[in-house]
Amino acid sequence: AQSVTQLGSHVSVSEGALVLLRCNYSSSVPPYLFWYVQYPNQGLQLLLKYTSAATLVKGINGFEAEFKKSETSFHLTKPSAHMSDAAEYFCAVSGVETSYDKVIFGPGTSLSVIP
């Protein structure tokens, strides 16, 4: 069964530092990949998506992610963290092995930004 792992349930960075949130998926066929952000007591908001076009995907709020098939990874980065980036981040995948109607979410990474 397809799965998604996010290394690090909690990540802390200083304001202005690089943000790196890791996501790996298990699939022999490149799936569709998504990153979402969730603020407290709110729903999930799409940051970016990979759907087999460019491997480097740019999203909202200065985030980007790179799809690496050889590493089955889709890590999320932002060059300079801002206080407003503190939130929960979820990586998600859908595709052939899950059946297209399902979306599998990773367990999430909580990002803290230290002033």
Place this chain on the structure above:
Amino acid sequence: DGGITQSPKYLFRKEGQNVTLSCEQNLNHDAMYWYRQDPGQGLRLIYYSQIVNDFQKGDIAEGYSVSREKKESFPLTVTSAQKNPTAFYLCASRDRENQPQHFGDGTRLSIL
């Protein structure tokens, strides 16, 4: 603006009571989903529906029921059989398999 509306924002359930969470979308999406979110556990799929009058169980369907009588509506009933219903419930919809899901703002259910 198009989007997904979940109501109520907060809901309290008494012992032995069924409660229904509302989810309405005006995005004209075919597929709709219900997730349960517990602290530190991410999102778990309860039910999903791809077309009107059809739905499938997700990973944790026991104690829950749904209906899909209209394309824009996908209500979730938390029955008395669900012994631990306290959680944050999220509704989502999407257009096609390569498109992301759109989420509502959630309903937080607690036990009185």
